[in-house]
Amino acid sequence: MAVVGVSGRLAGCYCLRAVRSSLQVPAVQLHVSKTAMGACQKDFESAVNQVKLLKKDPGNEVKLKLYALYKQATEGPCNTPKPGLFDLINKAKWDAWNALGNLPKETARQNYVDLVSGLRSSSDSSSQVKPEADKKQAGYETLVITSEDHITKIMLNRPAKKNALTTQMYREIMLALEAASKDDSTITVFTGNGDYYSSGNDLTNFTDIPPGGIEEKAKNSAILLRDFVGCFIDFPKPLVAVVNGPAVGISVTILGLFDLVYASDRATFHTPFSHLGQTPEGCSSYTFPKIMGPAKAVEMLIFGKKLTAGEACAQGLVTEVFPDSTFQKEVWTRLKAYSELPQNAMHISKQIIRNHEKEKLHAVNAEESSILQERWLSDECMNAVMDFLSRKAKL
Numbered sequence: 001m002a003v004v005g006v007s008g009r010l011a012g013c014y015c016l017r018a019v020r021s022s023l024q025v026p027a028v029q030l031h032v033s034k035t036a037m038g039a040c041q042k043d044f045e046s047a048v049n050q051v052k053l054l055k056k057d058p059g060n061e062v063k064l065k066l067y068a069l070y071k072q073a074t075e076g077p078c079n080t081p082k083p084g085l086f087d088l089i090n091k092a093k094w095d096a097w098n099a100l101g102n103l104p105k106e107t108a109r110q111n112y113v114d115l116v117s118g119l120r121s122s123s124d125s126s127s128q129v130k131p132e133a134d135k136k137q138a139g140y141e142t143l144v145i146t147s148e149d150h151i152t153k154i155m156l157n158r159p160a161k162k163n164a165l166t167t168q169m170y171r172e173i174m175l176a177l178e179a180a181s182k183d184d185s186t187i188t189v190f191t192g193n194g195d196y197y198s199s200g201n202d203l204t205n206f207t208d209i210p211p212g213g214i215e216e217k218a219k220n221s222a223i224l225l226r227d228f229v230g231c232f233i234d235f236p237k238p239l240v241a242v243v244n245g246p247a248v249g250i251s252v253t254i255l256g257l258f259d260l261v262y263a264s265d266r267a268t269f270h271t272p273f274s275h276l277g278q279t280p281e282g283c284s285s286y287t288f289p290k291i292m293g294p295a296k297a298v299e300m301l302i303f304g305k306k307l308t309a310g311e312a313c314a315q316g317l318v319t320e321v322f323p324d325s326t327f328q329k330e331v332w333t334r335l336k337a338y339s340e341l342p343q344n345a346m347h348i349s350k351q352i353i354r355n356h357e358k359e360k361l362h363a364v365n366a367e368e369s370s371i372l373q374e375r376w377l378s379d380e381c382m383n384a385v386m387d388f389l390s391r392k393a394k395l
């Protein structure tokens with residue numbers, strides 16, 4: 001919200017060049033004051049110094065964030081009078097600070113440190129031209145993440161298991177989204193490695209039972225599910241799915257939270273929840289009826305009708321379908337062009353569109369997750385999972 005307020009004014013003003021030069025990082029007066037106390041004081045001081053050494057201008061939006069977090073971390077909530085309407089630069093800075101409300105100083109310090117750390121890694125990685133293999137970000141075992149042409153691509157990387165989503169994968173995706181929200185990319189893309197986009201939840205997730213038994217497992221899974229879907233609800237940049245092949249379960253439902261869905265004509269869309277004794281997630285109980293109308297949503301979510309890419313496009317779940325033979329080329333050409341559009345305008349537009357729905361989406365997500373927690377303990381669900389594991393059943 002804070003960023004929307006500030007950037008909206010920045011984007012709307014005609015003195016952008018003046019704003020830009022006034023917000024040069026050193027001019028933001030990043031001196032550590034004695035009021036910035038607490039556990040991460042050292043990290044904070046070091047982050048303040050690192051900002052001065054950034055090799056790349058992080059852009060106005062980020063500089064305003066840095067300014068606001070610095071002021072909040074050192075002085076607390078905004079305590080100066082609002083600048084006049086035509087004092088555009090100081091007003092943008094004041095707005096940024098004021099928008100942080102009562103954010104505690106410690107949180108502001110931590111957020112500042114996190115923001116700088118994200119800037120450093122993206123600045124380091126973009127400061128030299130790297131060979132293709134080196135563009136891959138380290139630290140992920142189940143995903144391949146690359147950043148190029150202002151696009152961060154998150155590729156599910158378990159092709160031998162049809163990119164079924166393990167617990168580790170849910171966690172890595174959340175981390176990847178968090179990092180992508182802070183990097184200098186303009187759009188973020190999801191895709192799958194191999195012939196599948198994703199076969200949905202890895203059904204062997206249900207076999208790893210903790211000491212607290214299946215109730216604890218169901219509870220932990222519901223929390224993980226809620227947090228996972230929450231990251232998509234809150235993701236601030238345009239999010240694009242490049243659906244390279246069949247998609248099943250949660251990899252389909254979550255598409256309702258994406259901004260663009262491009263599909264190969266080989267892709268299919270399948271949500272066999274009733275077959276698995278389960279119920280919809282990913283906010284699909286709300287987004288699907290809105291996108292395709294209640295009748296078509298029921299066919300998918302209750303009766304498990306599998307859609308072709310063409311059908312999914314006709315029903316509004318997919319933005320556009322491409323022939324598989326030219327899919328990658330056409331889609332990436334399109335996305336590269338989109339990624340050159342002004343970043344702030346795109347992000348603010350996304351926020352405006354999403355903000356109308358955010359509260360509702362979080363409420364739906366919480367409800368779906370809690371219903372699933374019970375479903376996972378039902379005989380219907382356990383039998384379906386056992387059938388799959390004993391290879392009696394396949395979709």
Ligand SMILES: CCCCC/C=C/CC(=O)SCCNC(=O)CCNC(=O)[C@H](O)C(C)(C)COP(=O)(O)OP(=O)(O)OC[C@H]1O[C@@H](n2cnc3c(N)ncnc32)[C@H](O)[C@@H]1OP(=O)(O)O
Binds near residue numbers: 170200202225249251
């Ligand atoms: C934190 C918890 C959140 C929970 C959120 C809930 C989400 C709900 C859902 O997502 S429901 C959807 C669940 N998915 C499925 O039911 C799909 C099950 N898989 C299949 O039916 C088939 O594998 C297939 C149709 C996707 C593909 O069939 P195909 O014959 O082409 O390939 P294989 O079956 O031989 O698959 C290759 C190997 O991959 C393993 N695998 C595929 N999908 C999954 C999966 N979802 N879970 C676990 N394992 C999967 C498959 O077992 C093969 O492994 P193997 O080579 O070792 O035999």
